[in-house]
Amino acid sequence: MHKRISAVGRIKINTVGASTMFEVGDSRQMMPLNYTIAVQREKSIYIQSEFNFFDYQIFARPLLQPVVDEPLRMTRTNVSPNIVVQDINVFITSSSSIAHIGSSEELTAQSRIKHIRHLLREEPTKSS
Amino acid sequence: MDFNVINGDLVIGKIDITYLSTSSTFLVGDIRAVSLLSAYDTPPEKMIVGVTIPFIE
Numbered sequence: 001m002h003k004r005i006s007a008v009g010r011i012k013i014n015t016v017g018a019s020t021m022f023e024v025g026d027s028r029q030m031m032p033l034n035y036t037i038a039v040q041r042e043k044s045i046y047i048q049s050e051f052n053f054f055d056y057q058i059f060a061r062p063l064l065q066p067v068v069d070e071p072l073r074m075t076r077t078n079v080s081p082n083i084v085v086q087d088i089n090v091f092i093t094s095s096s097s098i099a100h101i102g103s104s105e106e107l108t109a110q111s112r113i114k115h116i117r118h119l120l121r122e123e124p125t126k127s128s
Numbered sequence: 129m130d131f132n133v134i135n136g137d138l139v140i141g142k143i144d145i146t147y148l149s150t151s152s153t154f155l156v157g158d159i160r161a162v163s164l165l166s167a168y169d170t171p172p173e174k175m176i177v178g179v180t181i182p183f184i185e
Binding site: 003004006008026028030032033034036048056058061063064065066070071072073074075076077078080081082084085086087088089090091092093094095096097098099100101102103104105106107108109110111112114115116117118119121124 | 129130131132133134135136137138139140141142143144145146147148149150151152153154155156157158159160161162163164165166167168169170171176177
């Protein structure tokens, strides 16, 4: 595949967070993966190792990749060899995200989020 | 299927991103294949109602 040249005038990233990449230049393969258990509790009580990834099915179930079986012949003509961006401003990158200047071959991204709300009150009885 | 793409001049003035998160990708360039998988489970499917705080030693 004939790739174009990425020309960026100025880029500013305020924070490159945990497990994130800022890549300048071409790459071949990217596989970002993010597993999250997000807990919102009525009172701010924090207990270490309270939630376990193994206890939730969402982190174990296989996600089906879409199968492309259509015969596709793709031709591309690059009239201009450049992709120009004059100014980029990113405030924060986090949780396995990627900021990439340059071309790549393959991107397979995966995200699994378990969101839990915990309300601290008596459970309503079935009779009422 | 025959798929013809003609890439003309591409000039962008300014890109402003506040928050790039959870396996998201921002790419300036060409790419051959992109495959995205996402699973999300949120209330009311998962809601805990109760006065007890789970005790973990």
